[in-house]
Amino acid sequence: MHGGDARPAASPLPGAPGLREGRAPLRQNRRMDTTTSEPLSPLLLVTGASRGIGAACARLAAAAGWTVAVNYASRADAAQALVREIEAQGGRAFALQADVADDAQVRRLFDALDREAVARGLRLRGLVNNAGVVDVAARVDAMDAARLQRMFAVNVFGSFHCAREALRRMSTRHGGTGGSIVNLSSSAARTGGAGQYVDYAASKGAIDTFTVGLAREVADEGVRVNAVRPGVTDTEIHASGGQPGRAWELAPQIPLRRPGRADEIAQAVLWLLSDAASYTTGALLDVSGGR
Ligand SMILES: NC(=O)c1ccc[n+]([C@@H]2O[C@H](COP(=O)([O-])OP(=O)(O)OC[C@H]3O[C@@H](n4cnc5c(N)ncnc54)[C@H](OP(=O)(O)O)[C@@H]3O)[C@@H](O)[C@H]2O)c1
Numbered sequence: 001m002h003g004g005d006a007r008p009a010a011s012p013l014p015g016a017p018g019l020r021e022g023r024a025p026l027r028q029n030r031r032m033d034t035t036t037s038e039p040l041s042p043l044l045l046v047t048g049a050s051r052g053i054g055a056a057c058a059r060l061a062a063a064a065g066w067t068v069a070v071n072y073a074s075r076a077d078a079a080q081a082l083v084r085e086i087e088a089q090g091g092r093a094f095a096l097q098a099d100v101a102d103d104a105q106v107r108r109l110f111d112a113l114d115r116e117a118v119a120r121g122l123r124l125r126g127l128v129n130n131a132g133v134v135d136v137a138a139r140v141d142a143m144d145a146a147r148l149q150r151m152f153a154v155n156v157f158g159s160f161h162c163a164r165e166a167l168r169r170m171s172t173r174h175g176g177t178g179g180s181i182v183n184l185s186s187s188a189a190r191t192g193g194a195g196q197y198v199d200y201a202a203s204k205g206a207i208d209t210f211t212v213g214l215a216r217e218v219a220d221e222g223v224r225v226n227a228v229r230p231g232v233t234d235t236e237i238h239a240s241g242g243q244p245g246r247a248w249e250l251a252p253q254i255p256l257r258r259p260g261r262a263d264e265i266a267q268a269v270l271w272l273l274s275d276a277a278s279y280t281t282g283a284l285l286d287v288s289g290g291r
Contacts, residue, residue, distance in 0.1 A: 041092065043122040044273070045069040045113060047100050047162055048131030050078040052235035053184065056266035057128050058082060062091030064270060067122050069113055070095045071131065092120075100131045100158030101150070110165040125179040126273050127166040129159040129207075132184060134241040137196040148199055155203035156210070159183055163214060163225075171221040178222025180273045183211050184265075185227040187288040197241070204229075208284050215282030224281040226272040231288025233260040255290030 044061050048054040050072035058068045059082075068086065070093055072079040079095040086093040094116060098109035117124060133154045135147050163181055170179030186204040193201030207227060215225035232254065238246035247259035268287045271277055 041065065041067045041120075041122055042125035043067050043069065043113070043117055044126035044128065045071060045109075045124065045162070045166070046128040046130055047071045047158070048073070049128075050075045050082060050095075052237060053230065053233060053262045053265045053269075054128070054130040055082050056262035057130060057269050058093060059086065060263070060266045060270045061126075061128075061273070062086040062093055063089065064274070066126065067092040067094075067120065069093070069116065071100070071109065072097055073099050073131065099154075100162055101153035103157075103161050106158070106161040106165060109162075110169070114169075123177065124166065124169045125177075127162055127170075127179070127181045128269055128273070129162055129181065129183045130269075131158055132203075132237075134197055134200050134237055136242040139195060140198050143199055151199045151203050152206070155200070156206045159207060159210060163210075167218060167221075167223060171218055171223050173218075173221045176222070179224075180277075181214070181223065181225045182269050182272045183207050183225070183227040184269075185211070185229040185284060187229050187231040187286060187291060189229060191291075211284060212282045219281055224272075224277070226277070226280060226283045226285065228265060228268045228272065229284055229286045229288065230265045231260055231286070231291045233262060233265055235262055253291065254288075258289065260287065260289055
């Protein structure tokens with residue numbers, strides 16, 4: 001696990017949740033009172049933020065005033081480049097490596113997050129469970145156990161591991177002051193992925209159920225839990241499934257006649273994270289061009 005370094009920036013502009021009961025939401029452009037022990041900036045962890053939708057979430061969140069922990073699996077170069085880009089725009093971010101499928105690594109990730117939070121005067125207020133994988137196109141009758149283990153370990157167990165650790169820091173039940181979790185599901189949870197990746201689609205179906213159940217479980221603990229279900233989005237994930245051209249090849253099947261952009265998905269994630277969505281929990285928000 002590698003902690004990146006980030007210069008302090010002067011941008012206390014949280015579009016972040018002000019969730020302590022009876023307390024006014026944080027307003028944009030409001031400077032924090034430095035004479036109190038209030039955190040200077042809310043901290044957001046985005047898993048799988050080195051590329052694609054996660055990176056777009058990190059960019060938008062930093063612009064909205066969050067300090068962003070940029071988690072990645074192996075592409076340290078991409079994660080560090082994103083941190084530098086955010087800092088160059090006046091935002092705050094740092095990179096942390098961890099494989100979310102590995103519970104021990106997730107525990108170490110949150111230990112590192114705690115250390116950064118203490119050092120920088122931050123409080124964890126948000127989690128975006130974005131890290132996810134696909135595999136090459138295959139029918140179910142050709143899927144072996146190793147493929148299924150990896151698919152569910154990253155896409156499902158990883159989200160559970162990270163949510164558990166985030167809740168232990170954000171839930172009022174555990175002494176936290178609240179927060180918001182957004183899970184990345186997929187329109188595949190509705191369509192099923194027949195002939196290509198039923199395993200992936202089923203893992204996202206699990207994320208939908210996880211979102212609804214967890215939202216109800218922690219609703220009175222100051223934590224909202226929602227999911228965004230992107231449709232086909234133009235990122236590198238399709239190349240990792242052996243179909244680099246897939247996003248645009250599917251364009252004719254999409255009512256809006258094009259794949260989504262990562263920043264269009266991130267806009268929905270940022271809304272769900274923010275106080276603007278203060279009455280929204282357990283929602284599954286389709287951002288899929290009408291498909
Ligand atoms: N793109 C689409 O069409 C689409 C549609 C619906 C839903 N989604 C969902 O949206 C999310 C993001 O997708 P994307 O298209 O942006 O993917 P992507 O471009 O392939 O990026 C995946 C990101 O996840 C990270 N990652 C992969 N495995 C990880 C692990 N075990 N632990 C930690 N990080 C890990 C990668 O880190 P490294 O860079 O270090 O490898 C990378 O930052 C996924 O959950 C995906 O299922 C995508």
